[in-house]
Amino acid sequence: MSRIACGAAWGGASLAAAVAPLLLPTWQTQLAFLWVMIVFALTWDVLGGQAGYNSFGNVVFFGVGMYACAVVQRDSGLGYFQGLFAGTACGAALAVVAAAILGAGLLGLRGHYFAIGTLGVGIAAGELAAGWDFIGAGGGMVPPPFPGGLGGRERFFCYLCLSIAALTVALLRWLYAGRFGLALNAIRDDEDKAEAMGLYTTRYKITAWCVAAFLLGLTGGVFGNLAGFIDPREVAFAGSTFGVWMVLMAILGGKGTLLGPIIGAVIFHVTKELFWTYLLGWQRVALGLLVVLIVVFFPTGILGWARARWPERFA
Amino acid sequence: MENLRLLLDEPLLSLQLLLDGVLIGFVFALPALGMALVWGVMGLINVVQGELVMLGGYVAFFLFRAGVHPLFGVPAAALCLFVLGWALYRAVVFRIVERDLFISILATFGLSILLQQLANLLFGANLRTVESGFGTLSLCGGAISVYTVKLISCALALATAGALMLFLKSSRRGQAIRASAQNARAARVIGVDIDRVYAWTFALNAAVCGAAGALVAMIWVVHPYLGLPYTIRSFMIVIAAGLGNMAGVLIAALGVGVAENFAGFVLGAEYQSAFVFALLVAFLVARSRWLARHRRYLA
Numbered sequence: 001m002s003r004i005a006c007g008a009a010w011g012g013a014s015l016a017a018a019v020a021p022l023l024l025p026t027w028q029t030q031l032a033f034l035w036v037m038i039v040f041a042l043t044w045d046v047l048g049g050q051a052g053y054n055s056f057g058n059v060v061f062f063g064v065g066m067y068a069c070a071v072v073q074r075d076s077g078l079g080y081f082q083g084l085f086a087g088t089a090c091g092a093a094l095a096v097v098a099a100a101i102l103g104a105g106l107l108g109l110r111g112h113y114f115a116i117g118t119l120g121v122g123i124a125a126g127e128l129a130a131g132w133d134f135i136g137a138g139g140g141m142v143p144p145p146f147p148g149g150l151g152g153r154e155r156f157f158c159y160l161c162l163s164i165a166a167l168t169v170a171l172l173r174w175l176y177a178g179r180f181g182l183a184l185n186a187i188r189d190d191e192d193k194a195e196a197m198g199l200y201t202t203r204y205k206i207t208a209w210c211v212a213a214f215l216l217g218l219t220g221g222v223f224g225n226l227a228g229f230i231d232p233r234e235v236a237f238a239g240s241t242f243g244v245w246m247v248l249m250a251i252l253g254g255k256g257t258l259l260g261p262i263i264g265a266v267i268f269h270v271t272k273e274l275f276w277t278y279l280l281g282w283q284r285v286a287l288g289l290l291v292v293l294i295v296v297f298f299p300t301g302i303l304g305w306a307r308a309r310w311p312e313r314f315a
Numbered sequence: 316m317e318n319l320r321l322l323l324d325e326p327l328l329s330l331q332l333l334l335d336g337v338l339i340g341f342v343f344a345l346p347a348l349g350m351a352l353v354w355g356v357m358g359l360i361n362v363v364q365g366e367l368v369m370l371g372g373y374v375a376f377f378l379f380r381a382g383v384h385p386l387f388g389v390p391a392a393a394l395c396l397f398v399l400g401w402a403l404y405r406a407v408v409f410r411i412v413e414r415d416l417f418i419s420i421l422a423t424f425g426l427s428i429l430l431q432q433l434a435n436l437l438f439g440a441n442l443r444t445v446e447s448g449f450g451t452l453s454l455c456g457g458a459i460s461v462y463t464v465k466l467i468s469c470a471l472a473l474a475t476a477g478a479l480m481l482f483l484k485s486s487r488r489g490q491a492i493r494a495s496a497q498n499a500r501a502a503r504v505i506g507v508d509i510d511r512v513y514a515w516t517f518a519l520n521a522a523v524c525g526a527a528g529a530l531v532a533m534i535w536v537v538h539p540y541l542g543l544p545y546t547i548r549s550f551m552i553v554i555a556a557g558l559g560n561m562a563g564v565l566i567a568a569l570g571v572g573v574a575e576n577f578a579g580f581v582l583g584a585e586y587q588s589a590f591v592f593a594l595l596v597a598f599l600v601a602r603s604r605w606l607a608r609h610r611r612y613l614a
Contacts, residue, residue, distance in 0.1 A: 054417055056424065105600035108607070112360055112416045113554075117599045119362070119424075120547050120592030127589040244428060247421065284432035291425025296410050299418055 014166065021158045028154035030273065032226055035161035037269045039168050039219045040242060041249035041261035043212040046172065048247065049255030050181065051208055052188030053111055057102075057118030059243035060125045061213035063236035064098050065091030065220025067129065070141045070230055080147045088221030095217025096210045103206035110191070126237035140231040143224050157226045164222065168215050173258055175211065184208055188256070240284065248291055254303025263302055318581050327458045332576050338465040340572025341472040342534065344565050345527035346545050347552035348476055349520035352483075355558050356496040356516045357412050362423040363403070364549050365542025366430040367521050371396050371528020372537030373438055379445040385533055388445060389471050392529035393522040400521025404514045412513055427542060435539035442536040445529075468530040475526045479519065480561065492516055496559075544588045551595045554602065 017035075021028045040062075047053040069087030076083055106117045130138045146153040175181055183204045186194040195201050224230045234241075245268065253264025276283050298305070307314045322328055346364050353361045374395045375388030383391070407426060411419045449463035483489035494502040495512045503509050527545075531537060552571055556563030571594075578590040 052417065054420060102596075105596060108603045109599055112420055113599055113603075115417070115420050116360065116362075116547070116550050117596055120543060120588075120595060123543060124589040124592035127586065131585055240428065247424075251421070281436060285429060285436060288425050288427075288429030288432055292407060292422055292429060295418055295422040295425055296407060299414075 017162055017166075021155055021162075025151070025155075028158040029226075032154070032158040032161040034266065034269050035158075035165040036219055036223055036226075037245065037249060037265040038165045038262050039161075039215055040246040041253065041265040041268075042168050042172055042258075043215045044246040045250040045255055045257075045261045046184075046208045046212045047205065049250055049257070049261070050176065050184040050188065051205060053107070053205060054115040054247070055118045055209075056115065056239070056243060056247070057121035058212060058216060058246055059122045059237055059239055060102075061095035061099060061216040062220040062223070062242065063122075063125060063129065063232075063238075065095045065217030066224035066230055066236045067091075067135050067141070067220075068094045068217070069221030070143050070224050071135060073144055073225075074141070080144055083144070084221070084225060088218050091221035092214050092217035095213040095220070099209045099213030100206060103209045107205040107209060108202050122237050122239035122243050126233045126239065129232035129237060135232075136230070138232065140229060140235070141224075142229055145228075146225070157222065160222050161219070161226070164215070164218050167218075169258070169262070171211070171215070176258055180204070180207070185256075244287055244291065248287070248294065251291075251294055251299065251301055254301030254305075254307075257303050260301050260303035267302070318583075322577075322581065331459045332580055333573055334459065334461060335465065336573030336576035337569050338461070338469045338572070339534070339576065340569035341469040341565075342527055342530050343545075343548050343552065343572050344568030345472050345475060345530075346524045347549040347556075347564050347568050348479060348561065349523040350546075350549040351553045351556070351558060351561065351564055352479075352492075352523075353516060353520045354553060356492055357513050358416075359408070359412060359419045360416065360423070360550070361517075361520065362420060362546055363427045363430065363542075364520075364524060365545035365547075366427045366434075367396055367400070367524035367542075368528040368531060368545045369434060369537060369539065369542045370399065370430065371525030372532035372541070373434065373443070373528075374525065375445050375529035375532040376443045376537055379532075385445045385447045385529075386467070386471075388532070389475075389526050389529040392525040393475070394525075396525025396528070397518045397522035399525075400518035401514055403521070404517040408517055409510065409513065427546070431539050431542055438539065440539060442538050443532070444536045445532040447533045462534070464533050468534055472527070472530060475523060476565070479523055482519070488512075488515055492519075544591050547591055547595050551591075551598055555598065 021031055024031070044055065044058055047055050065088070068091035069084070072078075072087035072090050073080075073083040076086060078086060102121065106114050109117060129135060135141060146156070148156065176184075183194070183199050183201075186197070186199060187201050187204060191201055220236070224236070227235055230236050249264040249268045250261040251264070252268055253262065254260025279286055294301075300308070322332075346368055349367075350361055350364050353359050371392040374392040375385065378388045378391055379385050403426070407422065411422045447464045447467075449467065451460045451462050452466070453460050483493060491502065491507045491512050492515060494505075494507055495509055495516075499509055502512070528537070531541070548568075548571055552564055552567040555567040555570070574594065575587065575591065578594075579587045582590060
């Protein structure tokens, strides 16, 4: 694709995303969820796709951001919007701290040890949150109600989520284009060689995880307010839904690319919303089946398949 | 912290916890042995491990409900899970055996979600248990009590592990499995059917997990979501022991059992699985520090 066509496609997509809530006002909450899904898939891909480090625990940062934001909103005494912005900032900062601490321990390990190490982190976090009275324990928390009128809430959150998704795309595009992206890809391709070339691979991996955590923390803070209710196991540290979706969406679209996770997120979210209710309780079974099928038969994802099919367009 | 003081005041209580921990450690050892086998032979980190334990527990539970004595549940669960393991291998696992480790971890992760949610849908989320009807034994004049069912499960776990070892050591098929573990290519050259060996390995692993599950159903309860802690424990035990060190697996499993029992008492049972995960993270970190130091010695 030529540079101009590529720019035009991105511009067109952004324009469509910006006007969609105005054209389809009844779909605003759906769209907000879609932007969140895109952030999920893209942030998982930072380590999972670009650096080849599967993480099953990224949902922790989402939950940390969500709880931190809700606590700030509850205890700071600020107005709604000030509280929300201070809260998301705190949430993102705390998520980065969590990623740096966890990463310092776990990212010194090689891929499969890291993967198993993150496997239980989300569940452990959910359990701890469910036992901690300060953040509502098992009963969860309720963020303050949105002050504006009826229609304003949906539109506000739709654009807020869109801006986070846009920030994610822009930030990752910039990071992948430079030395950072190359370093991550070098780690994925051959970590020993990358280290021998003088890259501090662990530092790069931790930074990558912190970037993902920052974006997830932001999203978490906003999502808590969007959902209107924070449950420790089903919303904040929802390993069996969000945690699995992240992985699935990124692989479905094509891991290790910028566009792939976006495509995967859109396709997954749309099919999920269209068909999920017809599955009558079999949704989560279908989810597991989908993960197996995609990983086994379609590991390069849609974009990888397209690249193999039409190599000249990706030159 | 009150519990901690209680523990310090009552030395016999520590003995009780220690004994209980050792006994449940034997049950933890079974899925860990299976994981070590699959990892060593097939080079596959099997995240489904815990779900196989869970399904074994359900087999035992349904047999018990049909009126079968709980002790027969153990071989029956092993047999059912052997068949399931074989089916899983033929359906999915053989496609991922020789692919890279990321694909195998992700695919078995998907399988574990699939089985767990399937169990939730088919069997319900209720806690189920097998009433073994065994009493308790009192030691030291009643200061220490041991559930007889734990003693029996410990013996059954040892028997299962012994049977697995014997099979691997002396049967023709077991020799083929060990040969493939040493060098799959060379084994193929001398005429071992690697695909069949892998199927046997995976099915045997499932059978061992199934037996463990039946024991779990007798000692505690089964529910669809109990799998993950077993997977994590098995992984932890295997890397603590080192691959290919079966006696080490047993010792590490006892250590994990004891540690968990003490932590469960001090922290409260609701944090027990959080403790397992925290222990894994701590363990992985300590291990990488230790390895890094060794690497520096080499340099």
